[in-house]
Each structure stands twice: as structure tokens, then as C-alpha cells.
Amino acid sequence: MSTITIDAWAAVARTQARPSAADTFRQTLAMAWRATKKMRRNPEQFFDVTLQPILFTVMFAYIFGGAISGDVKSYLPLMIPGILAQTVLTCSMATGTQLREDMDKGVFDRFRSLPMARISPLAGPMVADLLRYTIAATITFLMGIAIGYRPGGGVLGVLGAILLAVVTGWSLAWVFTCLGTVARSAQSVQGISMLIMFPLTFLSNAFVPVDTLPGWLAAFVRVNPVSHLVSADRDLANHAELTAQVGWTLVACAAVIAIFAPLSVRLYKRHL
């Protein structure tokens, strides 16, 4: 063993009452590093961000294209931003499931026993997930372009649309992180998340024009935050326009973070 002798009282004198902002930041980055290592070593975690956008883009384009817009090519400007929103939201769902899985592992006992900011085990993986959202969003656009989509907004418009989708996905991930801290198992997180995600994505303007819907449904679709994201992304990708829809989307994101980030940390602490 080492010859260094331990002075308990000096250690007591050195203790800090709470983690500083710099500590929190460094710990969050360390946890993000851990999450990226994990992703690289379990490549199947990338299936949802790679295969899903490819599959859905092709499927929806050829199934609904003719029926909704007359032909596939004129449906793409309507649909691609919709698929983008759907893909990014599905990715954010995985955040909660994976957190729950992770929390059941022995290593989380160690994280709990370390003098760490309680938000870093939650925020770390979410920082790493930014990578997943970006991959998913990029693949969606590439796939769209491959089957004939020519975004009128140009490169800047498309980048703006991707950025907005990533921000929204990241904000919504706090909802699922929160679920992850309360649910009993990864399966139940998955189940509950599906129940939230399906109505949110399909009861929106993601795949169909709102004026084809009955009045009561159109009313819901108009207030659905996913519709705001889809509209904002259409304006950005197709016309390179920053419309009020972008603003509404960001307001919704801020509200979600303001509610669910502190709530998640509280619920996580309750495990202690």
C-alpha cells in the first residue's frame, strides 16, 4: 500500500458544502464522455437514429405522396420536416429508457456516493445525445434529397431546420428523463413514452395539411407544439424564413426545460 498517510481532519476541513458551477460543468462533461464511450461500444444504439429516418422517409413518401399531394415529389417539402420532427422526438424518447436502464446498474450506486452535482448524471447523457439528434436529422434530409427533395431554403435554411429540431428534441428529452427517474423499469418508460409520443406526432401537421382535418381535431393540431416545430422547420427548410413559429417552438422548449429539468433532479435525489 501507499505510504501516504491520511489526515482525516485535514480532509474534513477541505470539504465543500456544495458543488460549484465549475464542478457541475466538469462532472456533466465527464458523464457525457462516459455516454459517448457507451454509444461507440454498443453501436446498436444508433439503429434508431440511422435506420428509422431512412425507413420512414421512404415509406411515407411513397405511401402518402400520391394520395396527399398528387405525387411523391410535391409531397416531400410537406413531409420531410414532419419526418424530421418525428425522428428527433423518437430519439429523445430513448434518453429516458436508457437512463432508467443505467440507473439500475451498480455503477449508479457509486455515482450516488460520490460528491457530484446531482444534475450531472442526468445532463451528461443528454449532452452526448445531441450527437444522436444531429445524426438523425442529417440522415432525414439526406434521404429526402436522395429521393428528389430539393429544399428551397438552401443550405442555411436546412441547417437552421436541423438546429431547431435538435434543440427541440433535447428539450423534450427532459420529459423522458423525468419519466426515467420515476418509472419502475425501462420497459415502463418505453410504454409510457410511446403513449405520449404517438398522439403528439400523429395528431400534428407533420404528415397531412391541417385543413383536411375535422374541426375538433384541427383545434388540437394547431396548439400541439409538434405542429409549431413542423411549421417552423418547413418555413426554414423550404423558404429560409424565420417565422413566428420558430419563436413559439423555442418558447415551448424553454417551458419544458424550466419545468422538467428541476423536477428530474428532485426525483433523482429522492432515490437517495
Added chain:
Amino acid sequence: MTLAVHARGLVKVFGDVRAVNGVDLDIGEGEIFGVLGPNGAGKTTMLKMLATLLAIDEGEAAVFGVDVRREPHRVRQLIGVTGQYASVDENLTAAENLWLFGRLQGLGRRQARATAAELLEQFGLTDAANKRISQFSGGMRRRLDLAASLITRPPLIFLDEPTTGLDPRTRGQMWDTIRGLVASGCTVLLTTQYLDEADQLADRIVVIDHGRKVAQGTPDELKNSVGDLTLHLRLAAGADLSLAGDVVRRQLGGEPVLTPESGQLNVPLASADHVADVLIGLRQAGVALASVSVDKPTLDEVFLALTGHDAGETERPDPRPQAIPAQAPEKVTR
């Protein structure tokens, strides 16, 4: 003088089970303190409360004078916790694990790497530094787990059953490591199911059963309370067990433990010399024997003597699950 651990009236309730039921502890600086008890006695739960991993329902605790309930963040800077199940990351290599835990505790990148290398060397894991934990043996995991608890050289180490499931050689190495920790100035709180482990390592022991402290003392005091040795007798078929019991009582004045189903009786002995007295008495009474052996007292016997029931007994006076919820309290409490 301020103690390393000072706890009064610790209580933890899971549903309607009082897993820890009013335990007091005083652990001096530099001590190896053993908490001995069977599965489900409340050892792990108690350790988790002191290590800020479980909320303390009633009572109070302080680590080096720092209140565990009010200042958990400070307490976490003073402790290292090594659990029953290796709490290291399966997806990372050994070196990556130690690096991550170092970073999380405020070490710089280079310093974290140096500390990781140093600890791997110290625990004989240098060759396995870049292997993933999923390829590690049980003993290697435990060593890595303990190494991970020592990164910041905390003055108090909690070890939850550090050698359960290890082979005898690895267990011996682990014991040496623990002794080394104390030599460098650490205080160690150790839970174990094995009397010999507590005996080998601990300066003082408490025995816990049903969440309560049933005995406390040095290993010698504890063993003396059940005799230094135990004589195991198996009677020949048809021999009279109650007669044999009477002979033992008459010869030694002590109380033997009878197991009528298998025709066995266990006799606590103060000295090996008394074996002869018992055997001669049995011969004179005409009790035929099938086998005789003399052993050190087992935890079961210590338990029986202290609590009046078996350590592994499943039927208990209060309805409590055999496996304590301490391993996964979140699943039970939610």
C-alpha cells in the same frame, strides 16, 4: 474527541418492516469495525444510510463530526463505498473507470490518468488496465471496485461484504489490502457474514439481527461468549439423544444444541481438554457415536448463542423477506 462514525438510534423502515431498528454506533479513527450478521439482518441498509445512499428515517449520524442528514455532500467527500455488487461501469475499461471517477471528483485530466495508473499498479491490475470489465473475474472486479473507492484517499471506507463469493486466495489478498488501508490511516467499516473474516480483520464487532444490535465487543469477547471450540457429535442409529444431552449438561454444565432429525448435537467448549470428559461420560452412559469432530464456532453458533435462532433460519418471529430490500430499495419503496 470526535469519532469517525457516531450514530444514535438509526432507523430505516421499508413498508412495515423496520430493516434497521434503533442502532447506535461509535467508531474510532483508525479502527476496522466489523458489522456481522446474516442475510437480511440490516447490515447493508445501515451502511447505506451512513454512506448517504439511503435516507435516514429516524436517528442521527455523523462522519468525522459532519452530519450525514444535513450535509450529505460534505460526507461524500470523506467516504469511499465499495458495495456487494461491483459498482463499476461494465462498458468501460478498468483504466477508463478509474479515470472517470477521478474526473468526477475534481482531478485534472493528467492527474486522473496518473492516479488511475497508480491504483491499477497497486491492485495488480496493470495488465488488465485496457480490458473491459465484462471480461473481469469476480476477484478482479472487487479489487477494481475497492481501487475506485480510494481515488481521493478518503479517510473512511465502507466495505459491504468485500469477500463474499471470492475464493480463499483472493480473499486473503483482499484482507491484506484492507489491513494496508488502515495502516495508511483509514478507518474501515466492514460488513460480513463470516465470523472468521470479522475475526481476522476487525478491532471491534457489532452483531446485527433483525435490524437490532444484539452484541458488541472485540472478536475474542464475542467468541468467548460461545466458547472457543465446538464439539460436533453424531450419534449411532438408535442412540438416545436426550440421554446424550443430559450427559453433556452433567459433565460440562453447558447447554448442548440438539438436532433430533439427524441425531446430532453440538457442544460449545471452553477448551479442547473438555472433549475427553464428554466422550468418557457418553461411553459410561452407553451412548454409541457415529462421528466426532471439533471445530471453531461458526457464525451460526454465535448467532444461536446470542439470539436463540439460526443465522440462516428462514422462519422468523416477524414476517420479513429473506432478502433485505437494501440491495434495491428503490424497487421496494416505490
